[in-house]
Amino acid sequence: MKDARTKRGTTVKNGLSTSIPGELKTGDITLRIVAPSPELAIAGVGGKLQTSRVSAHTLNAVILVSFQGAGLALFPGDLDQTGLDHLRAEPLNVSAKVLVFPHHGGIPGKDAVGFAKLLCSLVQPEIVVFSIGRGRHHTPRPEIVDAVRSELPSIHVACTQLSERCAATLPSAPPPHLTSEVALGREKNQCCAGTLVIHPSPPQPALSDHSGFISVAAPTAVCRQAVGETTKIVPKMKLRSN
Numbered sequence: 196m197k198d199a200r201t202k203r204g205t206t207v208k209n210g211l212s213t214s215i216p217g218e219l220k221t222g223d224i225t226l227r228i229v230a231p232s233p234e235l236a237i238a239g240v241g242g243k244l245q246t247s248r249v250s251a252h253t254l255n256a257v258i259l260v261s262f263q264g265a266g267l268a269l270f271p272g273d274l275d276q277t278g279l280d281h282l283r284a285e286p287l288n289v290s291a292k293v294l295v296f297p298h299h300g301g302i303p304g305k306d307a308v309g310f311a312k313l314l315c316s317l318v319q320p321e322i323v324v325f326s327i328g329r330g331r332h333h334t335p336r337p338e339i340v341d342a343v344r345s346e347l348p349s350i351h352v353a354c355t356q357l358s359e360r361c362a363a364t365l366p367s368a369p370p371p372h373l374t375s376e377v378a379l380g381r382e383k384n385q386c387c388a389g390t391l392v393i394h395p396s397p398p399q400p401a402l403s404d405h406s407g408f409i410s411v412a413a414p415t416a417v418c419r420q421a422v423g424e425t426t427k428i429v430p431k432m433k434l435r436s437n
Contacts, residue, residue: 211256212236213285223263223395229289230257230274230282244281253278255297259289262395266291269318273297276304283317293393294320296343299327300335300354311342315350322351322391322398329356329385340417341424351402352418353388356380361387361413370412372404387413 212233219226231254234244242249255272269291274282282289294315297303303310315323323343325335335354344350355378357365365384373381378389387409392399409416 210236213287224267225261225264227259227261228256229259229269229285229287230255230271230278232281232285235278235281247277247280249277250275252303253281257282257289259291260393261291265395266318267395268293268295268393269320270295271297271314274303274314276306276310279310279314279317283313289317290319292320293322293324293391293398294318295324295326296335296339298334299332300325300339301332302336302339307336308338308342311339312346315343315346320347320350322353322402323347324388324391325352325354327354327356327358329380330359334358335417337417337420341420341422344418345422348422351406353391353402353405354418355388355390356385357387357413358417361409361416361418363415366412370408372400372408374399 211228212231212235213228214233215236216228235249235254238244238249240249240251240254247253252273252275255274255278257272257274257278258270259266260268260270266289269289271279271294274297296311297314325340327334335358337360340352343352354361367384369381369384370386370389373386373389374392376390376392378386380386381389388400388405409419413419
């Protein structure tokens with residue numbers, strides 16, 4: 196960092212909000228910080244804004260990637276309810292084709308279902324991605340997936356790895372639908388969607404190929420359960436670590 200600043204003249208900023216550092220544009224792609232607001236950033240962790248207490252999750256950077264002015268992907272980090280409430284109050288359009296769900300599909304706060312529905316309503320994505328590791332942290336939580344699908348009935352759910360909730364055993368052969376990109380768990384056949392490559396055109400792997408893989412390799416797929424039924428899936432199952 197010091198070499199970048201002193202030898203190459205790179206500008207270094209030690210703050211981040213919707214006003215700092217602003218937008219980064221490269222060709223048709225724009226990266227924009229849409230949260231936290233300057234008021235939240237100034238309040239800091241442990242501070243209080245109106246009636247809400249600010250946590251480290253409240254101050255997570257929420258990044259919107261756009262292509263030619265249209266929302267392509269929203270990365271909300273580990274945003275919490277307070278951060279989401281303030282994001283909703285801002286006069287910003289954060290709709291995007293792809294939403295990477297906070298907390299890897301874990302519990303974001305006291306009202307996990309309400310949080311999931313509000314976030315999906317705000318972003319209106321076509322694809323919700325849960326970045327998970329098989330056997331780690333019990334994610335994505337069935338009630339979160341259920342809430343997402345309840346709010347967006349036509350949504351495509353894509354988990355990076357194959358949850359043990361969805362498949363007790365792993366495929367015996369490498370999944371044929373994965374992209375050539377590096378994907379954690381690939382060598383053990385643990386991938387579900389694997390690494391997604393997000394283009395302005397349809398993302399890769401192709402959603403139809405991913406759906407076909409789920410129908411064969413994930414007999415108890417949470418994303419295929421009837422809405423309202425997912426919370427009945429083995430709530431006390433033991434998950435092994437990678």
